[in-house]
Amino acid sequence: MAVPCFSEPPRIGGTLVWYFSICHREVWFMSHGIEPDREDDFLVMGRLIDENSYRRDRHSVSFGDNRFDIVKVEDGTLVVGEVKKSSRSIDAARLQLAHYLYDLWKDGIIAKGQLLFPKEKRRKEVELTEETRHRLDGVYEEIREIACMAAPPKAVKNRFCSVCAYSDLCWS
Template sequence: MVANGTLVWYYHICKRQVWLMGHGIEPEHENPLMAEGRSITSLFFRRYEENKEINLDNRIKIDLMRGNVIVEVKKSSKFLKAAKMQLLFYLYYLKHEKGVEAKGVLSFPEERRRVEVVLDAESEREISSVIKAIENLINLPSPPPPVKVRYCRRCAYREMCWS
């Protein structure tokens, strides 16, 4: 399995970006959305003493685990599908690689919103097919051509794609 949580997130935003990241091609500048997301996460965790991100095998980075519930903090729900699939990947990875059955919660503190994410038979099939699709995508000899999506204006690869 070459997929990781970050690639699963980007797979639902832009396939070209997955290929570029999967081939270790670094953008010139850091993605401002990711930096912003990190600062929201650290603000959220000031309320908790156990402010420690859990990094498992460089495949998943869990913001917070309480019992068997994984909490993933996001700045906004604008990319909800991507966030859900990323969390499903965490649950899938924990189950199949670590033998841990967990539930997930997406937390959007600025929107005072929480969304539960459950790995059931249907969602497991869905994330499993995404993992295979990411592997197939990265195995392509060249990246898919750029396609304008709403994320492009904030994307760290934008100069590479559009200049």
């Protein structure tokens, strides 16, 4: 049975999907409008890499609740690029990009995804499959359940805590 929820359902954009793969506590913070520290060194570094890479392509394109880092057309196909500072969280990045492709697909737009790691000079192609769409439907449901919780999930140390812009809310 669905959990009764007395708060607004969250607007599920790519960042929330990304956080879901990293830490559910982050999902709760973000879905309650608690922004991470914008001047956090790791966030600033990510923004700088994003803004200074692949300059010929179109940057920061809004679509629904999402913001695509890069949009371009290759061989007649729309390609959405997501720039990351490292491949350390590649699974989260893959899910975030698949979410973008799924939102476009729901609007009748077939696109391909590219994960871009400029510092590592790497790129990975991402395609939307039926399996991924199914997985994402489950993720959206779980995100809504986390957002409905009266308090954030307990902080549990994980390998991303040292680079998390919310760490002051967990460990100070």
